[in-house]
Amino acid sequence: MTWVSPRAVLACLLLAAGAAAAHDADILYIEAHRDSPDAPEVRQVLTLTPETLGRLLAPPVEAASLLTREALHARRDAIAAGVWDAMPLSSGGQPCARTAHGVAPRRAYVALSATFQCPPGRLRQRFSVLARLPPAYRVILGSVTEGEVPGAVFAEASRQELDVPEGGRRTPLSSRFAGWVGLGMRHIFEGVDHLAFLLAVLLVGGGLKRVLLLVTSFTVAHSLTLGAAALGWVVLEGAAARWVEAAIATSIIYVAVENLLRREHRHRVLVTFLFGLIHGFGFAGVLAGYGLGESVVTALLGFNVGVELGQALVVAALLPILRMVQRRPALHTRAVRALSIGILAAGGYWMVERALG
Incomplete structure (x- = not known):
């Protein structure tokens, strides 16, 4: 068996610290x-997010220049040209x-609205806007026809054109749910800070029962x-959201320091x-940065399941290695x-970076 040097993993953590940022909302x-499938x-x-709109x-x-209603309305036409013109909508070909078209600031995001007159037929939309964003970005396209549960489909840089889900021809629930599960898994795998915290906990986790x-x-x-936060029961925005990110970094520092200074970790479960x-x-x-409208419940469940699946895969991969090292x-x-x-060191870097904004 090939052993990975702790120093090599340490170097990877330090490199990842420089590349990792706070939890960016990288979808639109x-x-x-539409009142009915053929309504004009x-x-x-x-x-x-304002960051995405600025791009x-x-x-x-x-x-910071897009956080007020006045600033958004001053750029109303520029926003329409930069966003809606890059997302052409068609019906029946x-x-x-x-x-x-209009713009409005919300708690953690910006809402852009537009009204279209369309000929009868199947709605289809092309998201050329993705070509101007980093490759990790996705578009989640939902649809609400009167009396119907919203459907949703997912677009990315390699698949920019989608049929708009409509009543009677909606994307199956399993497919919509799977899309949110995939996003949750992607965020846990890309969330280097969460993975660092998990690794720090598992390093002195003990036996299988205690790890579980x-x-x-x-x-x-x-x-x-x-x-609680995704359903709007707790609102985190602006400075509060930034301090949450700093607190996550603090949690990583605390667990790492405990690993270095303490031999017993009786209260680790509570911590x-x-x-x-x-x-x-x-x-x-x-999720707050997405402005999920009527899809929040499906999104919340699917995203959380994805996070848990991703976390389970990480633990399943790490645990056998850690058990062998413990011997x-x-x-x-x-x-x-x-x-x-x-x-x-990674946690310290993240804390300073996030506390300073």
Whole structure:
């Protein structure tokens, strides 16, 4: 078997710290409203973060310049040209005509609205806007026909053109749910800070029963706060959201320091639960930035399941390696020390970066 040096993993953690940012909302969520499949008027509402909107304007604009109603209305036509013109809508193979558009700030995102007159037929939309965004971005296209549950389909850089889901021809629930599960898994795999916290906890996790207890406490805790924030029971925006990100970094520092200074970790389950509550708010920041409209319940359930599946896969991959290392006490001591120092350094970098905004 090939052993991976603790120093190599430490170096990877430090490199990842420089590349990792707070939990960016890297999707655009758009809903299409049509009273019936052949109604001429189609209304769309697009929600995205100020950071994302700033990227789409020419020239690009800092997010801080897009936080007020006055600033948004001053750029109303530029926003329409930069966003709606890059998302042409058609019906029955014929282009729809945009007759109105508007902008409005919301709690954690910006809402752009547009009204179209469309010929009869199947709605289809092309998201050329993705070509101007980083490859990780996705578009989630939902649709609400009167009396119907909203459907949703997912677009990405390699698949920019989609049929708009409509009543009677909607995307199956399983497919919509799977899309949100995939997003949740992607965010746990790309969430280097969450993975660093999980690794720090598992380094001194002990036997299988105790590891399962630790992971369960973390899961229950962040599920509670993720649900509370995503459903709007707790609102985190601006400075509060930034301090949540800093608190996540603090949790990583604390666990790493405990690994270095303490031989026994009797209260680790409680500590993991308390910090899990904070990490849940971090996951919620992702959903809050989407402005999910009527799809929030499906999104919340699917995203959370994806996070849990991703976390389970990480634990399943790490646990056998850690158990083998634990059988060699000298190696285990060196590995805990080296990895905890790396995790501590990464957490310190994230805390300073996020606290300073």
